[in-house]
Amino acid sequence: MLAITPGGLSLMRGRSLRLASLWRITRRDGQVFRFAVHDRPLPFREEDFATYTYTPVQGIDPSSLEMPNGLEDLNLEVDGVTGTTITSDDLRAGLFRNAAVSEFVVNWRFPWAGAIVTTAYTMESLRFNGEDWKADMSGVGKRLTQRVGRRHSRRCDADLGDGRCAAPLGPFTFAAELAQSVSPSSPRQVFVLSGAPAGGLGDDFWTEGTVEWTGGSNAGVVSEVQKSTDGGGGSYTLTLYLPTPNDIQIGDAFTVIAGCNKTATICTSKFANLVNFQGYPTMPGSDKALQGP
Structure with missing residues (x-):
């Protein structure tokens, strides 16, 4: 302008x-x-x-x-x-x-x-x-040159919990304070989530999820979870995609939301929300178009 x-x-x-x-x-x-x-x-x-x-x-x-x-x-x-x-x-x-x-x-x-x-x-x-x-x-x-609209794919293009997804986030959200020491080699990227509901949630329950830091020197920062490992007894080791601006310290408050890999399988087995799935899992790919009679 x-x-x-x-x-x-x-x-x-x-x-x-x-x-x-x-x-x-x-x-x-x-x-x-x-x-x-x-x-x-x-x-x-x-x-x-x-x-x-x-x-x-x-x-x-x-x-x-x-x-x-x-x-x-x-x-x-x-x-x-x-x-x-x-x-x-x-x-x-x-x-x-x-x-x-x-x-x-x-x-x-x-x-x-x-x-x-x-x-x-x-x-x-x-x-x-x-x-x-x-x-x-x-x-x-x-x-004016950006494409606007949806792109059809086999994966869901909605964000977990938004208006199109409509999955309730309450059962998949956990608020806590850091109680265990973090990784000495990665004090801004790896930490331990403890006190979560036990019951075999699995290694990847928090993978692709988000962590919102609500207390400590990283308050206000939202991090994405690259990997989660189930340590048993409600303890999980979380690895972030990107390091936080400041070191993660004991007592830091945060809220973590479970992750979704946007597939129909996870939408059904993890969230029981296939009715709101915003992808096209049965959409044929290029291999079908190239098949002969």
Whole structure:
């Protein structure tokens, strides 16, 4: 989305143009960050008619941008380093994934005149190596190229417990606090779930499930379970797909929900919910199409 205000147009015609970029990043949790690619703080009045201060930031380097014609996609790549504002813990937790980004190009001598150009992005494919991060940002035009709708497959395309699945999650949800020590070699990825209902749930009962951390240093983070191993007596060793931002410690509170591998077999035997199965298990594959008479 591009827009030029009357005040900005007047400055352009007067040839008194000194450009600075203002960046507003709105994370998924609602927290807002405001940066100025400049050497001093700049006040700027936003869409809600409130004035906010954009502070100078070091270590963020956006790539050059060429304005496309028509509805062509607008892409931008940004390199940065972690610091006190964009921290490594927040990046590990994925809090900046799919964040909404607005860029306001202003005349730094007259920021009160409004933005000369306004551009909206979505932060995608965020990569992080511990110190540096790189984000690919796409404009709103990319949404016009995305496929919308269902894809027919043999597996279910609903999320466990959502409106289409309608499976009750109560019997498959367990809340607890970590009581046993975690793996010394993987303190952010492997932990022991104890006190769960005993009764031979099996090794893969929690596999492909989710863990929502409700207490401790990882509170608010949702992790996906890669593997669960039944240790007997209501004890299970859970391995996460991705490590948590901080070490998992004894006393951390969490809620774990059983996993579903999206097959009709598990939907029947584990959840007794085949009537709401959103896949097509008997759909013929390409082998049937290639068969001769």
